[in-house]
Structures are given as structure tokens and as C-alpha cells.
Amino acid sequence: KKIGLVKEPAFETRICFLPKEVKQLTQLLEIGVQVEKGLGEGLGISDTEYKEAGASLQSREDVLNNSDYILSINEVTDLMLDGKQNVLIGIFNMLFYPKRAEKYLDKNTTVYSLDLLPRTTLAQSMDVLSSMASIAGYKAVLKATSHYNSSFPMFTTAAGTLNPAKVLVLGAGVAGLQAIATAKRLGAIVEAFDVRKSAGEEVRSLGAKFVEVEGAEEAKDAGGYAVTQSEEYLKKQKELIHERIRNANIVICTANIPGKKAPLLLEKRSIDAMKSGSVIIDMAAEQGGNCEMTQAGETITYNNVTIVGNSHLSREVSQSASQLLSTNYYNFLKYLVQSTKEDDVLLEKSKVIDNGTITKPLLTNKFE
Numbered sequence: 001k002k003i004g005l006v007k008e009p010a011f012e013t014r015i016c017f018l019p020k021e022v023k024q025l026t027q028l029l030e031i032g033v034q035v036e037k038g039l040g041e042g043l044g045i046s047d048t049e050y051k052e053a054g055a056s057l058q059s060r061e062d063v064l065n066n067s068d069y070i071l072s073i074n075e076v077t078d079l080m081l082d083g084k085q086n087v088l089i090g091i092f093n094m095l096f097y098p099k100r101a102e103k104y105l106d107k108n109t110t111v112y113s114l115d116l117l118p119r120t121t122l123a124q125s126m127d128v129l130s131s132m133a134s135i136a137g138y139k140a141v142l143k144a145t146s147h148y149n150s151s152f153p154m155f156t157t158a159a160g161t162l163n164p165a166k167v168l169v170l171g172a173g174v175a176g177l178q179a180i181a182t183a184k185r186l187g188a189i190v191e192a193f194d195v196r197k198s199a200g201e202e203v204r205s206l207g208a209k210f211v212e213v214e215g216a217e218e219a220k221d222a223g224g225y226a227v228t229q230s231e232e233y234l235k236k237q238k239e240l241i242h243e244r245i246r247n248a249n250i251v252i253c254t255a256n257i258p259g260k261k262a263p264l265l266l267e268k269r270s271i272d273a274m275k276s277g278s279v280i281i282d283m284a285a286e287q288g289g290n291c292e293m294t295q296a297g298e299t300i301t302y303n304n305v306t307i308v309g310n311s312h313l314s315r316e317v318s319q320s321a322s323q324l325l326s327t328n329y330y331n332f333l334k335y336l337v338q339s340t341k342e343d344d345v346l347l348e349k350s351k352v353i354d355n356g357t358i359t360k361p362l363l364t365n366k367f368e
């Protein structure tokens, strides 16, 4: 069997498989790896490093034509679909972009999308969502500091005292907890909202305050994820956020519900109530945003409040992000190649297309 690695589209700064993992794969699993020339350029990794790790360097066309498994982060739009059987492995987010799946219908292609892996202990070492959320949560706070024109920590100086920044985090999942930890390390005062009760303990253990809204719905079958809340709950929550936001200088938005539009938590009236110079980083931008005024992929200023809509912050920490992704992809690939079970739960959950057939009812959950 042969693995193929091709360059990502121009907007992507991360790489999903680094020389270290190529070496492990070629040595431990005796699998051939073919790499498109120049793959590592963006991260300063030379072709020689891939070669020394055991890969063969080839043209893109040859890699695509001669590989059994193609690994990428984003879609490979020039994949030959009418030739021999392909297995594609990536993070294709087809829940939100079901059209991405349609082109594989009735083709000789099987697609695994790692964003669909269950969040279980067994899948932890392959969990690309956690890896990227962690890095993005950290970067969100650093980004906020660069837009914020006051200090994060308290300064006691001969010229007087500067107050610490107040940070409000919406959604205390993987990204939110990392944002809390980062903001605390910088000396900010932090409070956080989440609909999951269990998040409270984690928030408090990081030294932040957990703001609870009574009456949240949780579902045992949601795999640890949040579920959509009632209108009544969301109204109460928006009201409480509106109250707290007057005090906040920074808001980090991470609240999401898998396969659904992100909950709208920050209304325009709440932004109107914010202090001049405040900063909102909306990491749920691509899923519609937690903040009413967010524009995905844009940084805007409204009423002297900066609103950054960015769901791809891990791309701005590309070396670390690639390191984690490469380990996640390696663990998945190893699992896939060594799997002998017909109905393996991890493989079933992550398989979106099975030899040209869409396997997930999830894909009807359209958000486009």
C-alpha cells in the first residue's frame, strides 16, 4: 500500500504529515510514502528531510495517480475520481458543507473525515478537533492582546496602577478552556459561560469564575457535546451575558453545537453596551458566529469595538498545529491499516463516503 501527500491549497499553512511520522510509518508499518515535491516549503521543511525519512519525492500528478491513501487537511480538488480506488483522509467538515460530499457519489472513493471521530478515550490520540481547538484557543487570546490597547496584567507602578483586563469566555470546551488558561497566565480576570454543568468544575480549576444559567438541557446521547437550548434558556442567557459584558474588555467566543448553526449569544445591543476599545474574537464565525455582528474571515470595528471573525486560528500557529495534526493522522492511519474488525466504531463514525455511497444522515443537516 502507498500513502500520498500533496500540497494543500494556498490559504493553508499547516501540513498534516511531517517527516518524523513518515519515518515511523515507513519503518514500523512498512508502507511506502510518496510526497509531492515542495510539500514542506511553508514550514521550512526541505524535500531532503522527507527523503531521509523514507519518502519518495514525486510530481503531484504521480502522487495522486499512484497512491492508495491520500492524506490532506483540505479537499484535494484535482483528485482523479474515475480511476482506481482512492481512500481520502482529511478534515473535510462535511456536516457544514454537504456539497463537498456529493462529488464522490458513485465514484470509487472512500472518505474518512477526522472531524467526525467520536470524542472517546480510544480516539483521543487521533482527535484533530481537540488538537486544533487547543491551539486556536491559545491564539485567540494572543490575538486579542494585539488588538487591545491596554494591558492584560495589573501593573503597579510609581505612575499609578493599571487594572487587569477582564475576559469573558463563551463556551468552555477545549478551545474555551485553553483561552481561559492563557488569559489567566497573562494576568487577566476571567469568567466563562457554558451550558454543560461539567464545564463548571474545569473552569473553576483554572481559577476563573463560572457563570451559570439555570435550566440548561443536556443529552446523554450527544457524545459529551452540547445540545440546542430552548428559546427561554437562550433568552435568559443572552440577558445575563448582556449584564456581564458591560464589565468585559475582551470576549472570546467558542460556543458551538456540532452540525448546527452556532448559538447567537452576543446581540448588537450588548456590543453597544461594551466599553470603547474592547475586543471580540469570534471563533464560531464559520458556523454563523456567537456574535450578531461577526463577519467570518473579517476583522471589523463597530463603535470602537474590534470584532474578529476567525474559525481558523490554528493556521496562525502552523508549526505547532502541524506537529499535533501529524501525530493525530499517524495514529488514525495506523489504526485504519491494522484494523481487522468489520464494524469498527471509530472507522464507521469517521467514514463519510463508503466507496461512493454517503453513509451519514448527518449530511442532511444542511448549513449553507
Ligand code: NAD
Binding pocket: 119, 120, 121, 123, 124, 127, 129, 130, 133, 170, 171, 172, 173, 174, 175, 176, 193, 194, 195, 196, 199, 223, 224, 225, 226, 227, 229, 237, 254, 255, 256, 257, 258, 263, 265
Ligand atoms: P464544541 O467546539 O462543540 O463547543 C464548544 C463549547 O461550547 C462546548 O463546551 C459547548 O458545551 C459550548 N456551548 C454550546 N452552546 C452553548 C451556549 N449556548 N452557551 C455557552 N456555551 C455553549 O465542543 P468541544 O470543545 O469540541 O468539546 C465538546 C465536548 O467534548 C466537551 O465535553 C469536551 O470535554 C469533550 N471532549 C472529550 C474528549 C475525550 O474524552 N476524548 C476530547 C475532547 C473533547
